[in-house]
Amino acid sequence: MSVNPDHPAANHQVVLARRPAGPVALDDFRLETAPVPSRGADEVLLRNIFASVSPAARAAMQGPTYRPQLTEGEVIPAGVVAEVVAGPPAGPPPGTLVATLFGGWANYTAVPATAVRELPLDLRGPLVRHLSLYGLNGLTGYFGVVGVARVRAEETVVVSGAAGGVGHVAGQVARLVGARVVGITGSDRKNAVLEKELGFAATVNRHSDSFGDDLRAACPDGVDAYFDTVGGPMLETVLPLMAGHGRVVCCGATAQYDADQPPDRGPRGFPLLAIVKSLRIEGFLVHDFQADWSEALTRLDQWAEGGQLTVLEDVRDGLGSAAAAMVDLMAGNSTGQLAVRVAGL
Amino acid sequence: MSVNPDHPAANHQVVLARRPAGPVALDDFRLETAPVPSRGADEVLLRNIFASVSPAARAAMQGPTYRPQLTEGEVIPAGVVAEVVAGPPAGPPPGTLVATLFGGWANYTAVPATAVRELPLDLRGPLVRHLSLYGLNGLTGYFGVVGVARVRAEETVVVSGAAGGVGHVAGQVARLVGARVVGITGSDRKNAVLEKELGFAATVNRHSDSFGDDLRAACPDGVDAYFDTVGGPMLETVLPLMAGHGRVVCCGATAQYDADQPPDRGPRGFPLLAIVKSLRIEGFLVHDFQADWSEALTRLDQWAEGGQLTVLEDVRDGLGSAAAAMVDLMAGNSTGQLAVRVAGL
Numbered sequence: 001m002s003v004n005p006d007h008p009a010a011n012h013q014v015v016l017a018r019r020p021a022g023p024v025a026l027d028d029f030r031l032e033t034a035p036v037p038s039r040g041a042d043e044v045l046l047r048n049i050f051a052s053v054s055p056a057a058r059a060a061m062q063g064p065t066y067r068p069q070l071t072e073g074e075v076i077p078a079g080v081v082a083e084v085v086a087g088p089p090a091g092p093p094p095g096t097l098v099a100t101l102f103g104g105w106a107n108y109t110a111v112p113a114t115a116v117r118e119l120p121l122d123l124r125g126p127l128v129r130h131l132s133l134y135g136l137n138g139l140t141g142y143f144g145v146v147g148v149a150r151v152r153a154e155e156t157v158v159v160s161g162a163a164g165g166v167g168h169v170a171g172q173v174a175r176l177v178g179a180r181v182v183g184i185t186g187s188d189r190k191n192a193v194l195e196k197e198l199g200f201a202a203t204v205n206r207h208s209d210s211f212g213d214d215l216r217a218a219c220p221d222g223v224d225a226y227f228d229t230v231g232g233p234m235l236e237t238v239l240p241l242m243a244g245h246g247r248v249v250c251c252g253a254t255a256q257y258d259a260d261q262p263p264d265r266g267p268r269g270f271p272l273l274a275i276v277k278s279l280r281i282e283g284f285l286v287h288d289f290q291a292d293w294s295e296a297l298t299r300l301d302q303w304a305e306g307g308q309l310t311v312l313e314d315v316r317d318g319l320g321s322a323a324a325a326m327v328d329l330m331a332g333n334s335t336g337q338l339a340v341r342v343a344g345l
Numbered sequence: 346m347s348v349n350p351d352h353p354a355a356n357h358q359v360v361l362a363r364r365p366a367g368p369v370a371l372d373d374f375r376l377e378t379a380p381v382p383s384r385g386a387d388e389v390l391l392r393n394i395f396a397s398v399s400p401a402a403r404a405a406m407q408g409p410t411y412r413p414q415l416t417e418g419e420v421i422p423a424g425v426v427a428e429v430v431a432g433p434p435a436g437p438p439p440g441t442l443v444a445t446l447f448g449g450w451a452n453y454t455a456v457p458a459t460a461v462r463e464l465p466l467d468l469r470g471p472l473v474r475h476l477s478l479y480g481l482n483g484l485t486g487y488f489g490v491v492g493v494a495r496v497r498a499e500e501t502v503v504v505s506g507a508a509g510g511v512g513h514v515a516g517q518v519a520r521l522v523g524a525r526v527v528g529i530t531g532s533d534r535k536n537a538v539l540e541k542e543l544g545f546a547a548t549v550n551r552h553s554d555s556f557g558d559d560l561r562a563a564c565p566d567g568v569d570a571y572f573d574t575v576g577g578p579m580l581e582t583v584l585p586l587m588a589g590h591g592r593v594v595c596c597g598a599t600a601q602y603d604a605d606q607p608p609d610r611g612p613r614g615f616p617l618l619a620i621v622k623s624l625r626i627e628g629f630l631v632h633d634f635q636a637d638w639s640e641a642l643t644r645l646d647q648w649a650e651g652g653q654l655t656v657l658e659d660v661r662d663g664l665g666s667a668a669a670a671m672v673d674l675m676a677g678n679s680t681g682q683l684a685v686r687v688a689g690l
Contacts, residue, residue: 065621231616245633250619266611271576274595274628276410281626283619288590 011036013075013106014322020061023258024330028061029076029323037110044087044116046098046109050131050315051078053325053338054165055229059257075104076322080342081130087113097121099130105322107342120294123301125311132165132337133300133311139286141169141227142296144249146177147289148282149225153178156219158238160206161229163190163312165337166251168198169300170227172309175199179225182218184234186332193335198310212237222246230255236267242277250283258330312336356381358420358451359667365406368603369675373406374421374668382455389432389461391443391454395476395660396423398670398683399510400574404602420449421667425687426475432458442466444475450667452687465639468646470656477510477682478645478656484631486514486572487641489594491522492634493627494570498523501564503583505551506574508535508657510682511596513543514645515572517654520544524570527563529579531677538680543655557582567591575600581612587622595628603675657681 010033017030039045057077060070070077080103084096091113092098098116103109119130132138144166145151157174161167162183171181171194183200185191191203202218204211215237222243228235231253242248256263274281289296303309314334316325322340329338355378362375384390402422405415415422425448429441436458437443443461448454464475477483489511490496502519506512507528516526516539528545530536536548547563549556560582567588573580576598587593601608619626634641648654659679661670667685674683 065617228616231620235616236611248616250616250624253617253620256617262614262617264613266581266613266615268609268611269607270611270615271573271580271593271595271626271628272410272598272601272607274626275576275598276628278628278630278633279595279626280628281616281619281624283616283621283623283625285623288623 011106011108012319013104014319015075016061016070016072018072020258021260024058024061024327026323026327029326031320031323036108039086039110042088042113043110044091044098044113045085046080046082046100046103046111046116047085048080048082048103048107048109048342049344050081050128050339051103051105051322051342052080052131053316053322053329053340054078055252055254055257055329058326058330059253062257062259063262075106075109078103078105079131079136080104080109081119081127081135082109084116092116092118097127099135101136105319105340107319120297123297124305125301128313128315128337128339129304129311131339132313133169133304134297136286137165137337138169138300139289139293139296140251141166142173142300143284143286143289143292144227144251145170145173145225146296147292148249148284149227149247151177151179151225155179155224156182156221156243157225157227158182158184158215158219158223159227159229160184160234161252161254162194162200162203163187163335164229167227167229168194168312168336169309170251171200172198172303174225174227176303176308182215184215190335193312206234216241225249227251232256232263233267236269239267239269239273242273242279245278245280248279248281250281254330314338316340318342356451356453357664358449359664360420361406361415361417363417365603366605369403369406369672371668371672374671376665376668381453384431384455387433387458388455389436389443389458390430391425391427391445391448391456391461392430393425393427393448393452393454393687394689395426395473395684396448396450396667396687397425397476397481398661398667398674398685399423400597400599400602400674403671403675404598407602407604408607420451420454423448423450424476424481425449425454426464426472426480427454429461437461437463442472444480446481450664450685452664465642468642469650470646473658473660473682473684474649474656476684477658478514478649479642481631482510482682483514483645484634484638484641485596486511487518487645488629488631488634488637489572489596490515490518490570491641492637493594493629494572494592496522496524496570500524500569501527501566501588502570502572503527503529503560503564503568504572504574505529505579506597506599507539507545507548508532508680509574512572512574513539513657513681514654515596516545517543517648519570519572521648521653527560529560535680538657551579561586570594572596577601577608578612581614584612584614584618587618587624590623590625593624593626595626599675659683661685663687
């Protein structure tokens with residue numbers, strides 16, 4: 001393994017200091033200096049530029065998800081936009097800009113060469129957009145609406161976590177395919193952004209005492225598609241509002257992640273409401289739609305550059321800010337794609 | 346309205362005497378004599394021959410489902426095979442044999458002419474088969490497997506309520522499309538029938554102390570499709586066993602029907618497992634597949650007449666036996682399609 005001599009060989013990284021007991025806290029993380037990781041024969045060594053701060057990382061602290069549970073001392077997992085420092089001959093050459101879901105909160109990460117994809121640099125906009133709109137979150141929002149819910153014009157679509165990295169894309173994509181979109185967030189300020197800048201037809205604040213009634217009033221014809229990023233009690237609130245043959249896109253359960261344990265009960269009304277309303281409730285991976293990525297990215301680029309889709313990003317500076325960013329994320333104190341800039345380009 | 350003079354004008358019917366307080370009991374029903382119902386201008390008057398005894402009727406006593414909650418004094422709803430006594434000029438002529446989902450436990454029922462379908466009498470077998478295999482339950486089993494779960498050869502399919510009217514068809518259809526089928530019932534005797542006569546690869550008794558372990562052992566590669574007729578705690582047991590991209594067909598929640606109220610919680614692990622396993626969880630109506638009914642019925646007829654699919658029926662005699670049949674159904678003391686013979690052909 002060789003590291004580009006322009007960069008120091010020291011590797012700053014943020015690891016799990018302890019398993020969170022309840023809501024995640026700064027002391028659950030530790031910023032440490034470690035050797036640059038060794039690269040296996042089939043791996044690329046990456047110099048990370050942007051790293052995501054995502055609910056998935058919090059979920060991994062709670063238990064197994066797509067990956068085994070995160071244990072103490074492990075680097076916090078993250079999607080990254082990075083530069084290849086070194087790799088196998090068949091892999092992307094040094095200097096190539098890539099993205100991978102298997103990065104982390106560190107200056108350097110070694111990942112299988114097959115797990116990185118070269119950035120499609122013909123797409124326009126700032127580099128961080130390859131982490132947001134052109135990355136996992138943007139594609140998740142797009143395919144959740146277009147590929148899973150298969151939203152049609154005139155339908156009513158509800159998005160929870162609607163100002164989040166995935167939700168704000170999902171809501172706008174649903175609007176752009178002709179749906180009437182209702183957003184749920186925990187903040188009047190976020191809701192104002194959604195209505196005034198992102199074209200949501202209506203918004204509801206989940207902290208309102210009249211939340212359930214507000215949501216029902218915002219969806220007088222029922223909910224044709226619910227893009228669910230939060231799970232938990234909100235899913236229980238939405239299920240009875242679903243219209244016949246409605247679709248629930250299970251994209252995240254952030255309301256359930258920031259606790260010591262997953263909840264010991266599921267939403268009341270399930271599966272009975274799925275039966276009597278002929279609901280389709282579906283989780284998915286963006287990789288299920290890999291054949292359509294190129295078309296999706298082209299559309300997202302056109303919408304964003306044409307001013308029809310607004311990308312919300314909240315980029316914090318340096319690995320030292322990552323832990324606080326995670327605390328903010330889980331407390332609802334961030335808007336759009338949350339990321340840290342790990343290094344300059 | 347005119348009634349065929351071959352039949353008495355008195356109408357015996359079974360009504361809900363009181364809303365069940367817990368498990369359904371004989372005293373919740375009342376057999377009474379009433380006038381033959383008046384037929385509206387767009388309705389047909391039916392003389393019922395066979396009437397189903399179904400979990401859906403028990404669910405309707407608990408709360409609204411596809412239909413409003415059943416109230417005291419109302420005739421117990423049922424699918425029926427019936428003969429048209431009278432109807433509008435554009436409807437099926439008197440003497441036509443029809444089926445409808447909107448019949449009841451009564452000698453005579455008036456239903457919209459658009460709600461009956463003429464029996465496809467080219468299908469072979471006894472008349473009651475139009476209530477079982479060629480009726481709602483058979484089509485539900487078929488389309489749940491073929492149309493919703495889209496079961497493929499070599500997959501592992503679990504069916505709960507596997508000896509029931511829907512389940513025993515679903516399990517055999519899954520076997521016939523090449524899957525390995527695991528049945529769950531509450532009886533070793535039923536399980537023996539499933540394994541020895543219906544070709545299930547394995548069975549599990551839900552009353553066993555080791556039920557969860559037994560099911561896991563029966564599905565060493567995970568569950569690709571779960572045909573769920575019971576909901577409740579069993580769904581909670583199956584969800585963690587689902588394989589990636591598994592499908593859950595939400596067909597019934599019988600475990601939840603025979604109580605005063607629906608349960609106040611859903612299955613633990615939902616929606617988190619739907620997210621991390623990319624599950625598709627789906628309710629449906631057989632009418633969603635109406636374009637394919639003819640093909641389905643032909644295949645079911647061929648399988649049944651060819652001896653590849655065994656139809657289990659439990660036909661009780663007379664409306665006077667309907668209440669006891671419902672009690673048996675909810676207690677697990679029936680096998681296959683449960684029905685009462687209301688009248689001779």
